[in-house]
Amino acid sequence: MKLVVVDVTELAPPEPMTVIITALARLPADHCLLVTHRRQPFPLYEKLHQAAWAYHCQVHDDNNISLFIYRQIDQLLFEQHFDGEVFNPP
Amino acid sequence: MNMSGLSFNALPPIDLPFRFFISAPLFIIACALLILFSGEALWLSRWQANMLALTHGFTLGFLTMVMMGALLQLLPVIGGIGLAKPRLMASTSHILYSAGVIALMLNFIFAENWLTISALILLSLGFGIYLCAIIWLLVKKISQSDAINGFRLALTSLVVVLLLGVLLLASRAGITMPFTLDKQFTNIHALFGLVGWAGILIISVSFQVLPMFHVAPNMPKYIRQYLSVSIFIFLLVYMVYAEFALGLIVISHGVFALTLFYVINQRKRKIDDTSIKYWQLAAATLLLLNVLYFLPDSFYRSADTPLFIALPDKTMLLTAIFIYFYLLSVIQAMLLKILPFLSYTHLQQRCLIDFSAMQFIPHMHEFLNKKQGLALYYLHILSGLSLLAVICEPSLYVFFAACLLLEFSWLLLLMIKCMHLYFTVSQKIHLSNKA
Numbered sequence: 001m002k003l004v005v006v007d008v009t010e011l012a013p014p015e016p017m018t019v020i021i022t023a024l025a026r027l028p029a030d031h032c033l034l035v036t037h038r039r040q041p042f043p044l045y046e047k048l049h050q051a052a053w054a055y056h057c058q059v060h061d062d063n064n065i066s067l068f069i070y071r072q073i074d075q076l077l078f079e080q081h082f083d084g085e086v087f088n089p090p
Numbered sequence: 091m092n093m094s095g096l097s098f099n100a101l102p103p104i105d106l107p108f109r110f111f112i113s114a115p116l117f118i119i120a121c122a123l124l125i126l127f128s129g130e131a132l133w134l135s136r137w138q139a140n141m142l143a144l145t146h147g148f149t150l151g152f153l154t155m156v157m158m159g160a161l162l163q164l165l166p167v168i169g170g171i172g173l174a175k176p177r178l179m180a181s182t183s184h185i186l187y188s189a190g191v192i193a194l195m196l197n198f199i200f201a202e203n204w205l206t207i208s209a210l211i212l213l214s215l216g217f218g219i220y221l222c223a224i225i226w227l228l229v230k231k232i233s234q235s236d237a238i239n240g241f242r243l244a245l246t247s248l249v250v251v252l253l254l255g256v257l258l259l260a261s262r263a264g265i266t267m268p269f270t271l272d273k274q275f276t277n278i279h280a281l282f283g284l285v286g287w288a289g290i291l292i293i294s295v296s297f298q299v300l301p302m303f304h305v306a307p308n309m310p311k312y313i314r315q316y317l318s319v320s321i322f323i324f325l326l327v328y329m330v331y332a333e334f335a336l337g338l339i340v341i342s343h344g345v346f347a348l349t350l351f352y353v354i355n356q357r358k359r360k361i362d363d364t365s366i367k368y369w370q371l372a373a374a375t376l377l378l379l380n381v382l383y384f385l386p387d388s389f390y391r392s393a394d395t396p397l398f399i400a401l402p403d404k405t406m407l408l409t410a411i412f413i414y415f416y417l418l419s420v421i422q423a424m425l426l427k428i429l430p431f432l433s434y435t436h437l438q439q440r441c442l443i444d445f446s447a448m449q450f451i452p453h454m455h456e457f458l459n460k461k462q463g464l465a466l467y468y469l470h471i472l473s474g475l476s477l478l479a480v481i482c483e484p485s486l487y488v489f490f491a492a493c494l495l496l497e498f499s500w501l502l503l504l505m506i507k508c509m510h511l512y513f514t515v516s517q518k519i520h521l522s523n524k525a
Contacts, residue, residue, distance in 0.1 A: 012359070013435070
């Protein structure tokens, strides 16, 4: 599984969501989107689930999170590649 | 590490906060008509019956109405969790609350017992349903961030305001109280409403809104941790040592104002933004209030004033400035951000299921045009200045009423335009999904 990385830390709403949706629309099969963000996009989570995406969030501090988004069918693949690995902020 | 898998509620349906938002300017338009028909006498004292109707129209009809709608959306965004049965709760509380505020205003104007009792029942039920739902959430389910802790203090203040208000109304309806409800009692009611409920809520919201919407740094940690709680403690002290506590409350807001200026100045992207202008106006207002509060009494209503003109009644002047230039400014700053953001976000989230629907979503600025937002800001300053003018010279009341009508009809129009665009695009996406 390969990572596609987007950094939305310096974007004001709703640009982070636009970047994430555009990246997901283009995400190749067997790939995972890694989003670097300042805060957890809580309202996005349930919608991701409904749209057959899975996510995994690592909170580094008050102002820095890493959010992994991948297709639900790739859950095993994600766990094989990244489970337990902490992605430190750049 | 924060693992996924928690069950998060999505944002509540957009029409729920919208109905709170769109009701709010209607109350100010009603207030403008009240000013127009009340004449100069309205401005003689804060205890005038129509003045009480006016202040409650502003504080409950506009400020609290918007904040109730905004909290419905802010809690899922900030805390990661929404309300259970939001449609039932929000619809019921909105209808009861709106009817309650109308009954309350009419009760002050016409002094009819049945209006007082109606206001008592409707407001208690409207507030009660809303508060139970939100308090249940804040007690049980949500995270412990500084903003959320501030929300808890603000809502506690609202409960105090509501209880004192119920006692005052019950007394007005002729129910005998075991203690005297004097002017100090009313002052506590007013201060907990303006500083505790509205003020602490605004401070707490700023901890989230400024970094989130304006890519500003977080407020300093000690401000986030201690400011809201200090103000709440000063409010409690006010019940015993009024003068001493009031000074500390004013100074605390001065500290908040300086922090606001600092954070706004540290933004990464210093884009020209009307919401930021509103926040700066609000911060400057708090500093001005510090100056006005600590001016010697000889400056107010005195022939010995060192100024070319004596300032009007201190309480009325400071309260009017606090409500109009601080509270209303921040509320409008938030509306200018929240209305287009919510419309855009709700539509955008539907694109996760069908990416092609992105083509239907207009640019966010189309929901609320920048120039139209700026026009609202200038109208707000104009009507604020006309308020100061009418406090100094009550015969100018027609000017103030006209400015209010203009400003809040414009705000109403901007809201309708934004909501209309939302529902038009939503319909397009719906039809495209069907096809």
